Amino acid sequence: MTTTTSGTTTTTTTTIVGRKFDTSSISKLDGDNFRVWKVRMSSLFRSHDLNEIVDGTSTRPAAVGDPQKEWDKRNNEAMTSLYLCMTDAEVESISGCATAHEIWNKLNTMYQSISGESKQVLWQKYYSIMVTSGKSPVKTMIEIQNYAAQLRSMGAVIDDEMEVARIISSMMDEKFRQFREAWRSVEIAKQTSALLLSRLKTWELEDGETYKNASHVEETSKAYAAKKERPKRTRQEISDLKKKTKCHICKLKGHWKSECTFKDKDSAKKEQKSDEKSEGAYMAGGLSDLWINDSGANRHYCGRKDWFFEYTEYPCPKSVSMADNSLMLVGAVKVKALINKVWVEITIYQVEYVPGGANLLSENVLLDKGLVVSKSGNNQIIYYRDGQRDIEAERRDGLQIMKFKPIVNRAMACIKPVVWHERLAHINSKFLNDTKDKEAAYGLENMKREDVNFKCEICMKAKSKKKSYVTVEKTVKYLPGECLHSDLGYANAISKNGNSYFLVVKDEASAFRQVYFQKKKGETAMNVIDAINFMRTQTGNNVKMFRSDNGGEYKCQELVSFFSKRGIRFGLNSPQCSPSMDS
Template sequence: MTTTSGATTVNNTFVNSTKKFDTAAISKLNGDENYRVWRMRMTSLFTSMKIMDIVNGSKSRPTTTGDTQDKWDTGNTDAFTSMLLTMTDSEVEKISSCTTASEIWGKLSIMYQSTSGESKQVLFQKFYGVMEDHFHSPVRTMCEIQNLAAQLGSMGTQIDDDAIVARVISSLMSERFRQFREAWRSVDSTKQTSALLLSRLKTWELEDEESNGSKKKTESSKAFSANQKGGNKPRKSKEEIAQLKKTTKCHNCQKVGHWSRECPDKKKNQNASNGQDSNANQSKQQHSSQQQTKAYMAGESNNEWVNDSGATSHCCGRLDWYTDYIKFTTPSKIEIANGTYMLAEGVGKIKLQALISGTWTEIELINVFYSPGSANLFSENLLLDRGF
């Protein structure tokens, strides 16, 4: 606690002899970026303290000693201290030569509230240059335009409500506001006020957020959960893996005793394919998928992924989810558990969010077969092959 001419400061709260004010609630002055808001708050503070006449210089320090001079000194000190506590260090440096509250108030006004033609020109450029974009909501854009108009008004250039409304509408020129602009033009011109426009924009913004939220929930694939190596689920021992191989088939040759990545036939095929061009490899891969790709579950296209213990490959019925896609020259047959087939028209990659060891992470599924209208199948066998 420090004491100065009958006033104290305690934990950023300014206290004078009769009143207490929490100056910590006032954002510190940081140049012209927040000068207008800071000045408004400080004006209200000094008015409530009944010392605004000392701050703006309309009441000079009495020449005769006595109670009136002491009262002025106390008010000046209160205002002086209040301003210093609500300014950043760099701003205090700029007014360090000032000795009274009115000198600080006047110097800040000259620096940040100049009425020169040059300052007006800059404000006019900002006023007519504000445009709505993805970084500014339409409501925030309108508030920014209104603030600039108020600053011009404080310099003696009044901008009427009609001009503000017209400026806001002209800032909403993107295609997504086309219907809004048409609806606004249908409003009676006598009712086209800034208050009504702000209300309409708030309603539009809430409906747009709700619409986008529903769209994302509908269009995005639902995530699945899996444990990575080294996660919460302990890894199987060599003996457990060897025992598991005795009861599961290789996805490549359909024989028991080994898994796909260890398959001798797969290694032979890889050696035989060396030197062939990419078109031959793609044809061979497509032929292989026709013979061996199986799916346990299929149905109508939806927005969920299904963990499928019978599928030998990932399958998806949503073409719009693919980030990379290759269409087959001839559709591939995928065998379903009931003995029928569905057709895969191509293969590609899909990105989605996965919950891995308690953390949502973006992953990429590769070699995902596209079958229009099918369920979205996540192959547990592929997960098993990769050691999960």
């Protein structure tokens, strides 16, 4: 027997009575790798016809003879293989076992419990796995699938669709937002774990290229910053240097670039070139304005209904995972595409409308139409039609973004400024016209420019000031506690104690208020009597006047009798005249 150990992998070749057991690829069991170790050992036993000995299917013959010797021989081979693929601590724990079957059962009991507690721990691990900075999405997916396999072996039901949903939910970081949106646009029938694994591997490769480029830029910046600063020159040295060197703009001696009078003209030329460059590197403002080149989509999808210039509604909405299927359309969309550095208006046909979904350009559909795609290592994707360069895209943030400009459907664009004024939360009309003139927003191109002072009834009413009532001087002056005003209001929300009403009693002279919470209107009489007694005790003055509205809770027999016995005047306010209530 020859054993060679290197790191965590143990190379072992065992020869027993002419039979060779190669365990060079099997790591020793240390307690943490039981599941993988068990799979490899089971395969080893099956290949050498020892599986029946290990799992207990074949028992030791009772009769002495050749069958018993043959069984002992195979049992010793299995036990030897187990001992050599375990650490010393694990061998110590099973040293009391007499057969390979006993060793196998004891290890299963120690490390593969199917109790309720073990199952709960696996469920917790299954739902707590998330993609982190130190763990790639592919590794996270494999880890989730491993836990799912263990749970299935314990009787749990986890299908492929549930696995895919769990893997997508583990990628909740902002960097995976665009990947999640693109995945949700794939047909439900095609959302399998195999396709998801392929997409994740592609994403990791493209993300790795982006990371390398970013690291290179960062290293270059650090190297540049690490350069030693040049010593400062004196004025005389600078003056002498100007006489010897030429300006980078006008090529004349005596001054430098920052002092050149031709600098403004040169800047204007550079700005013009920069504009031309930015025209070629056009980027839309948000994800809803972008078209994504998708190699997995079976047809084109668009989430903006205002981009369709013609469409047909489906009689029965199709099943699309990103939409609520309230409306399903198929039609044509016009865009401006960058072809050979020139913006050309093109039409995309057979585009399905998915409300709120991403705008996906199907690579498969374009290939079926005879286009050829070329993807180079410099983040450029170019389509060719009959050998001629056609539409193109670029890799950005892990996605293939088409170089398209959206064109808003003119038929769906509103032309009335009043409607846009109301849509934009009653925005200032002058600002609305300025927005149209400067082309600062899509959809305002066809809006008619009317008088900036058009009248909006809602704005006029909201900005108007309600006139105050004419103050009437009172001839009777009451002392505190002599005149009370009351009103009963309904609460917008029911309190924890179930109160739905609140009663306010206000003293006219001192403006002192008492508030009572009530479950029913029938409690008003009791609370009014309590308020009158309270004011009489606190002020020492008897209540002479009590005023309220014409509500039935005030005009009940109990209150009328109480006012009559106490000599209190009961004044009723005019209907629909809240200022007279003074509360």
